[in-house]
Amino acid sequence: MTFNPTTSRQAYPSPAPSPPSGTMLDPAAGGRFIAVLASSRAVVEGELTEVTIVIDQETGKITSIFHSVLPASDFPPGTPYTDHSPHIILPGLVDAHVHLNEPGRTEWEGFYTGTRAAAFGGVTTVIDMPLNAIPPTTTVAGLREKVQAAQGKCWVDVGFYGGIIPGNANDLRPLVEEGVRGFKGFLIDSGVPEFPAVSSTDIALAMAALADEPTTLMFHAEMIPPIAASVGDDVQWSLPPLAPIGPLNEYATFLASRPSSFETYAIAEILSLAHVAPNLPLHIVHLSAIEAIPLLQEAITLGVKITAETTFHYLSLAAESVKNGDTRHKCCPPIRTKSNQDGLWEELMQSNGCIKTVISDHSPCTPNLKLLPSTISGTKDVGLSDGQNKPDIGDFFSAWGGVSSVGLGLSILWTEGQRRGISVEDVVRWCCKNTAKQVGLEGKKGDLAVGYDGDVAVFDDEGLFEVGEEAMLFRNKCSPYQGMTLKGVVKETWVRGQKVWERNGRGFGKEGPIGRLLLEKRR
Numbered sequence: 001m002t003f004n005p006t007t008s009r010q011a012y013p014s015p016a017p018s019p020p021s022g023t024m025l026d027p028a029a030g031g032r033f034i035a036v037l038a039s040s041r042a043v044v045e046g047e048l049t050e051v052t053i054v055i056d057q058e059t060g061k062i063t064s065i066f067h068s069v070l071p072a073s074d075f076p077p078g079t080p081y082t083d084h085s086p087h088i089i090l091p092g093l094v095d096a097h098v099h100l101n102e103p104g105r106t107e108w109e110g111f112y113t114g115t116r117a118a119a120f121g122g123v124t125t126v127i128d129m130p131l132n133a134i135p136p137t138t139t140v141a142g143l144r145e146k147v148q149a150a151q152g153k154c155w156v157d158v159g160f161y162g163g164i165i166p167g168n169a170n171d172l173r174p175l176v177e178e179g180v181r182g183f184k185g186f187l188i189d190s191g192v193p194e195f196p197a198v199s200s201t202d203i204a205l206a207m208a209a210l211a212d213e214p215t216t217l218m219f220h221a222e223m224i225p226p227i228a229a230s231v232g233d234d235v236q237w238s239l240p241p242l243a244p245i246g247p248l249n250e251y252a253t254f255l256a257s258r259p260s261s262f263e264t265y266a267i268a269e270i271l272s273l274a275h276v277a278p279n280l281p282l283h284i285v286h287l288s289a290i291e292a293i294p295l296l297q298e299a300i301t302l303g304v305k306i307t308a309e310t311t312f313h314y315l316s317l318a319a320e321s322v323k324n325g326d327t328r329h330k331c332c333p334p335i336r337t338k339s340n341q342d343g344l345w346e347e348l349m350q351s352n353g354c355i356k357t358v359i360s361d362h363s364p365c366t367p368n369l370k371l372l373p374s375t376i377s378g379t380k381d382v383g384l385s386d387g388q389n390k391p392d393i394g395d396f397f398s399a400w401g402g403v404s405s406v407g408l409g410l411s412i413l414w415t416e417g418q419r420r421g422i423s424v425e426d427v428v429r430w431c432c433k434n435t436a437k438q439v440g441l442e443g444k445k446g447d448l449a450v451g452y453d454g455d456v457a458v459f460d461d462e463g464l465f466e467v468g469e470e471a472m473l474f475r476n477k478c479s480p481y482q483g484m485t486l487k488g489v490v491k492e493t494w495v496r497g498q499k500v501w502e503r504n505g506r507g508f509g510k511e512g513p514i515g516r517l518l519l520e521k522r523r
Contacts, residue, residue, distance in 0.1 A: 033058055034054055034055060034056055034063070035079070035080045035081075035454075035494075035497055036052060036053065036054050036055075036072070036079055036081040036082075037051075037082055037089060037458075038052040038069045038070060038081070038082070038089075039051060039069065039083065039084040039085045039087060039088065039089045040085035040086055041089070042088060042089035042090070043090055043424055043425055043448070044065060044448045044449070045447060045448070046425060046429065048088075048424065049067050050068050050069050051068075052065070052066040052068065052070040053089065054075075055454035055496075056454075056497065057454075057498065060454055060498070061453060061497075062450055062451065063450065065448065065450055084458050084491070084492075087459060087491055088424055088458070088459045088460075088461055089456055089458055089459075090122065090424070090427075090428060090432070090448075090456070090457045090458075090459050091428060091432040091433070091446055091447050091448050091455060091456070092122060092124025092125065092432070092453075092455030092493065092494070092495065093121070093124065093125075093410060093457060094123070094127075094431070094432055094435040094439070094445055094446050095118060095123045095125070095127070095406065095409065095431075095435070096127045096357060096359050096435040096439050097127065097309065097361045097362075098114065098126040098127065098360060098362045099128070099129045099131070099132045099363045099402070100114040100115075100126070100129075100133070100158075101114075101132045102146070102150070103134065103146065103149040104132075104133045105132055105134060107475075108364050108365050108476070109364045109476075110153070110475060111149065112153040112513065113473065113475040114406055114474055115154045115156045115513070116473050116513075117406045117472070117474040118407050119156050119493045119501045120471070120490065120501055121407030121408055121410050121411065121490055121493075122457030122458075122459060123156060123406070123409070123410075123457075123493075124453075124455035124456075124493060124495045125156060125157045125159065125445050125518070126156060126157075126406070127158075127161060127181050127182075127439050128159070128160050128161065130160070130161045130163030130184055130195070131192055132192060132195075132363070133146055135194065136192075136194050136195045137161065137162050137163055137180065138162065138164070138168050138171060139168065139171045140175060143160060143162065143178055144178075147160075147519070152513060153513055154516070154517070155495075155513045155514070156493075156515045157445075157453075157455075157515045157516050158515055158516075158517055159179075159181045159441070159517075159518035159519075160179070160180050160517075161183060161184050161218070162175040162176075162180040162182070162183045163183065163184055163195060164184070164185035164198055165185065165195060165196050165198060166196055166198060166202050167202075169208075172206060172209045172210055172213075173209060173213060176210070176214070176522070177521060178521075179518065179519035179520055179521050179522075180215070181439035181440055181518070181522065182216035182218055182283070182438075182440075183210065183215060184218045184219070185197075185202070185203065185206065185217075185219055185220070186219075187203075187220065187266045187270075188220065188262070188266070200272075200273060203270070203273050204273055207273060207276040207280060211277035211279065214440065214522040214523055215280075216282070216440075218283040218284070218285050219266070219270055219284060219285065220285055221263050221270060221284050221287070221292070222262040222266050223265045223266035223269060224262060224265075225261055225262070245257075247324075248394075249325045249373075249394035249395055249396065250396075251319055251323075251324070251326075251329065251396060252319070253396065254396035255319050255336065257397070260288075260289035260291040260292070262289075263287070263288060263289040263291070263292045267292050267295050267296065270282065271299050271304060274299070274306070279305070280305065281305045281306075281307070282304070282306040283306065283309070284296070284308040284309070285309055286309060286311050286331075286359075286361045287309065287310050288310070288333035288334065288344075289336065290340050293347050293354060296354040297354055306354070307355075307357070307438070308354050308355045309356065309357040310344050310355050310357075310358055311358065311359060311360065311361045312358060312359075312360055312405055312409040313329075313335060313361075313412075313480070314336070314341065315341060315412075315413065316341075316412050316413070316415070317335045317341075318335065318337060318338040318340075318341050319334070319335055319336055319337050320337060320338055322335065325375065325394025326372070326376050326480070327372055327399035328370060328372065328404075328482075330396050330399050330400070331361070332401045345420055348430065356430070357431070357434045357435045358413060358431055359431075359435065360408075361402075362402075362403070362404055362474065363401070363402025363403060364402060364474055364475065364476050364478070365400040365478075366476055367477075369400040370399050370400060371393055371394060371398060371399040372393070373393045376394075403480060404474055404476065404478060405479060406474055407472075407474070408471070408472070408479070408486070409431070410431065410488060410490065411486040411487065411490075413427060413430075414427065414461065414486075415487045415488065418487060424459070428447075432447065433447055434446075440522035440523070453496050454496050454497035455495055455496065456492070456493070457492070457494075458490065458491040458493075459489070459491070460488070460489040460491050461487075461488055462487070463488065463491075464485055464489070465485070465489055466483065466484070466485050467481045468483075490503065491504070495515060496514075498511065500514060
């Protein structure tokens with residue numbers, strides 16, 4: 001056969017890296033560098049099929065796809081070619097909710113460590129949340145400072161969200177022009193002072209400012225109802241409740257302090273304002289409470305443009321299994337009961353459900369802020385610093401809230417999903433195609449198709465591994481998944497036609513971080 005890959009316009013402003021040493025030129029393509037990946041199983045445009053994929057390593061784009069496994073002899077001599085059968089070739093995952101915390105809180109996480117962890121797990125694009133870095137991404141100046149901090153540190157491609165806070169409505173359109181992928185605001189205290197919660201007035205102003213912009217407005221949807229049985233913490237940092245229902249190191253006490261009504265009340269408030277910008281896509285981040293699902297379903301039926309995401313931890317961890325003091329499980333909204341988890345899965349698996357995406361919400365901190373007791377298995381060197389008060393050990397109300405899992409999500413989802421009958425096509429829809437669409441990257445990422453970025457994860461769906469320190473490549477090795485055995489192993493990760501991770505070979509490439517910053521304006 002004669003092989004003639006097409007050329008494509010470079011999508012991003014950063015210059016392409018030099019092709020890796022040893023990559024051969026294809027004379028039939030005018031001397032361009034190519035790589036070829038094949039497998040008896042791949043998810044291509046949503047379907048499981050045989051495949052041979054040709055990637056132009058100069059543009060980073062997929063130039064040809066064949067729905068069969070072609071032999072290496074069909075390509076020019078010396079072409080890098082691997083038949084990964086029987087492992088599955090997937091589109092690289094798009095994790096649309098990650099806190100990388102740089103600049104300002106790099107002891108919690110950073111671009112280098114966070115994106116390296118992502119690559120380990122087949123994630124080829126992460127979208128960084130606007131808070132926990134200092135300054136937050138609430139102004140163009142804040143965004144530019146973050147972009148500067150990210151230069152040369154990213155192993156995968158990185159996009160950015162902007163934030164909505166009181167008083168920054170006039171900063172939102174300039175942030176759209178600078179390339180943010182969407183906006184997030186809190187209806188409850190965020191836990192960091194530089195990112196305060198928004199009122200209904202602030203939300204209406206943000207909606208009006210963004211009404212005709214190509215973006216998505218997202219919300220951390222918790223809000224204390226005017227009359228609530230809960231007297232628990234209304235922030236992630238707080239004093240113990242005035243009238244606790246039980247010991248502060250028992251998860252049931254914490255769970256009762258943030259009931260489902262916090263989520264339903266906040267979502268009702270958001271929906272009451274949707275008329276301000278009827279064409280603006282709205283999105284609920286990390287939906288936890290199944291009681292909110294009917295509200296969202298009804299709004300969608302009435303024509304409101306709203307979707308929701310849920311997280312790997314809500315789909316795999318349950319309140320009944322959290323041990324006393326194991327604050328690695330603390331997050332907000334909280335991990336709820338097993339029956340609630342079943343309801344999230346039920347909605348996720350509906351073709352017309354309101355939950356469209358699954359993300360990590362990787363929200364790390366330094367281990368001492370988790371206040372873990374030494375009795376928790378696998379917590380060596382992650383407990384209190386010498387200067388902290390021992391009475392707070394294992395206190396769910398004083399510990400920082402957030403689950404660390406970036407790079408583990410594919411395996412977490414696959415492990416739990418095997419008990420629920422999911423397919424690999426489902427995973428691609430939730431974690432690749434729909435997350436790319438959520439952030440305006442459809443047509444470029446989230447699928448394997450001609451003209452898309454050559455972002456690939458090679459997945460061994462039968463492989464097993466234990467989550468030890470070598471699997472937690474994020475900065476601080478403190479995660480509720482530590483010690484668990486997960487099913488599904490990422491063998492290789494490719495970003496725009498460049499192999500950045502190989503599990504049983506070279507590890508991370510000697511070329512170093514090649515990720516790009518996704519700063520083109522959404523269309």
